Amino acid sequence: MSRTYRVTGINLKAIPLGEGDRLLTILTPEKGLIKAVAPGARKYQSQLRGRMELFVVNQLLIAQGRSLDKITQAETLISHANLSNNLGKLASAQYLAELALALALSEQPQVEIYQLITEHLGRLTQLAPTEPFFPLLTHGIFHLLVVAGIAPRVNVCCLTQHQILPQLQVINWQVGFSFDAGGLVSLSTPTSVPIDERMGAIELTLLQQLSAQTLPPDSTIFPEYISAATVGDAWLKIERILRNYTQYHLGRSIRSATLLDSL
Template sequence: MPNYSLTAINVGSFALGEADRILTLFSAERGLVRAVAKGARKPGTKIAGRADVLNVNKLMLARGRSLDIIVQAEQIESFPKLRQDLFRLAYGLYYAELTAQFGEGLEEEAEIFFGYLCQALRLQAEAKGEPAILCLDFELKLLELLGYKPELDFCVGCRRVLSNPSIAVFDHELGGILCQSCLVEDRRMQRHQVAEASADYRPEAGLSSSLKTHITPLVWQALVSASHDPERHNAQVSASISRANTAGCRLIQTYIEHKAGRRMKALDLIKV
């Protein structure tokens, strides 16, 4: 079959033999793709520089038996300013890890997400706002495209409109915020389940628990603002708002890890 071209960003790689690499790419044309970069582990080769994570390349690929092979790579963008700031680079690596994890669910929105990912990396590279605020915007956009965007305006239990006095916890299983009344009812039901399980002596009668995180009004407001006003990162914010944005970002990261079913390794670089 004939060769084909892709415009793609490298979001991961691992060694293949002594000289090659398998690259995980997210392309504007096909979404998530894996391909072999021959000679990418050899120092000084042209493909080695093109194979770095977060490089955007115009690629020519040839069909292979199990994986296609990169036969030509022309670098388009490499975000040099991002690589000069280790803290912001950690966020870029987190974006790449998220893309590798969830990219298969973005095939229909591949062109939209590819453009958004590149723009998100540019914003981090150019320091166009606090890193956590920019990250929160990226996370919420990704969750929206995946169909996992959290419910922040209405209680996920009773569907009442949320307000500062009514918010209680973020329920990671239900994907949104529970109000105080629903949290009280949820705890009452859990106590009832515990009592029934103890009475019946049945191991299978245990709780169907879900992860919940306490959320303050300020953090909730930060999440709502991020959800409805993604351009706010250009504005100056107070120290308290900055802390709320960081807390909101970490809450959403926990939600994302819950959906992924695993730990995001790049977060270890951010949370030091």
């Protein structure tokens, strides 16, 4: 029986091992999460060196080992090289990678999560340096939650099942958001469910766009009197709400998100 196997994988985590090796956690569509050693990958002249960087997608030949598998060949398919040239894009990529690591499973196919993480990292890679990255980050977070089956309900009240439409014309209009209930809660409905967050019409309008395959331009969904700065602040709030919601349901913190808080 062959002791080697071939997979396509994206490097989501890397830590030093020994004097020159690197231990990688790789997300593959065929086998889910795998851990494998890249021998000598930290050495300057190693052929594996560049291929074992974070977010690189490789075609891999891996030898099975008693405790850890070993990468014997790697052919790079996508490098996502310019993510490291922009701190916001890099922090967003690390955030999505950490979330994918928390949601993906080992020893079984993870096609959807693999496709999503590569797709959203590709969008971040193509983002111009002057464009905001929070919309793309938030879009990726929501899509990963959908695939994991824990996405919040953002179109109807979780208690009454009635549709909730944002009222942009109503000053100080708000809707509740409950982590325990799993999404929106109408504030006009008496309930003992804790309301963890409150959001306005602008935040809800953006939140309801996240299930789409691609995000529409902000200018197409808001009237002219709503400024780009106001919309930008709304994206920040949505990320925070989704972050807290995700941490609540996963029972763990997203450590990569702390870098975003400093930007």
